[in-house]
Amino acid sequence: MKEAGYKFDAIVIGAGPAGSSAAYTLAKKGFKVLVVERGRAPGSKNMFGGRVYADPIREVFPDLDKSAPIHRWVTKERISLVSGGKMTSIEFEGGERVSFTTYLTELSSWMAKKVEEAGGIVLTEITVDNLVMENGRVRGIKVGNEEVLADVVIDAEGINRLLLERAGLVPKLSPSYTGLGVKEVIKLSKEDVERNFGLGDGEGMAWLFMGDVTGGLPGGAFLYTNKDSISLGMVVMLSSAVERVKEHISRYVERLRLHPLLEKYFRNGRIMEYSAHLVPEYVWPTIPHRLYGDGFLVVGDAAGLLLNLGYNFRGVDFASYSGYLAAQAVEKAHSMGDMSAKNLSIYQELLERSFILKQLRSFKDAPKMRENERLYGLYPYLVNEVADKLFHARYETPKLMDAFKDAKKGKIGWFTLIKDLYEVSRSI
Ligand SMILES: Cc1cc2nc3c(=O)[nH]c(=O)nc-3n(C[C@H](O)[C@H](O)[C@H](O)COP(=O)(O)OP(=O)(O)OC[C@H]3O[C@@H](n4cnc5c(N)ncnc54)[C@H](O)[C@@H]3O)c2cc1C
Structure with a gap:
């Protein structure tokens, strides 16, 4: 960490998809960028279900198809309604390949590597404790007793957004606007994944469940096929989980894995990983009115930019694209002379014109x-x-x-x- 006195053009908090996309876009254009990530490796503290929509990310990282850690392109979609020992499913195959499965840890590390290749600095295992504020303007970040300054700070800290809350820039997130995601990764051989799910080489499946598989909690379950593993989990409303769950939430995923209609898909499987994470659910009211201010921008989950419709889940691509738009806004503000809220407000306009806010507005009643x-x-x-x-x-x-x-x-x-x-x- 550089001593106070050194000033970056931009500091990005968090090396998730939003932060790295912003940093990569800026670094490519010659801005001096620092990314600070509290995890041991980029993405090590993140969690997601398993499927990413490619088009928006390809616009940010044009060599996505060539070098990103893509496990399988989703060629088969299945939605199942489950009650007791019965399950009715609809399945869709064909059409273009627009989404892929991956591990978020791998994808985030790949994005962070791109930042470094473009000339940005990515520091891991450093937690930003506070924003440096001066007369309502964000001037930099504080880590322990040290301050590092920048013309603009891009907050990509994810859903917890503690820094923004502490600085009084966003209200506290309510449990009724938040989901709880839990997931197991089950190791299978590549051959078993393809045999069990009827897939060819490189083909993948996204399988979503509604019904009593979530133990009566409002929400849904998911299964994604990776190269040689399965991501299996569920997202439930945090408020109902807090009220009703009387045992460890991991038991819910375990019951899903052992469900009589499903356990045959995981035979010979070995649990590699268990994780739990919050997810913005009731998105529209949680989006701060302004995602910019004097010297700062908010991107990705921290800004509540995520769409969960049940049959598709758009978090990573929304996060990545919002980071890309934030970088464009910084470039524009730079050309106008400073990083004032007035100049950075172009970010809000770019979001309004992009698919992100159009989609969130048009589906604003879905969580209700x-x-x-x-x-x-x-x-x-x-x-x-x-x-x-x-x-x-x-x-x-x-x-x-x-x-x-x-x-x-x-x-x-x-x-x-x-x-x-x-x-x-x-x-x-
Ligand atoms: C259960 C579940 C299933 C999901 N399924 C999908 C899916 O299938 N497809 C999809 O597209 N999306 C999915 N999502 C959503 C997706 O994971 C997020 O939308 C996406 O990761 C948001 O990216 P981000 O960069 O904004 O935040 P994050 O990925 O959360 O990254 C934020 C980063 O900031 C770091 N950080 C936080 N605070 C600090 C600090 N003070 N100092 C330094 N670093 C800090 C964190 O360690 C983290 O690396 C799912 C989410 C959950 C919880």
């Missing part, structure tokens, strides 16, 4: 809809009961509507059903 507990209990049950009646005919096959009426009898009225359908169709 996910609070409806019928989605996790009653509806998977109804779908499975109807499927059971239609597919497992003994003598007579019922008509679809009769099977449905029979399944729903005494469980839900038409009015509530239509209202739920209407809300789902409006929000996702």
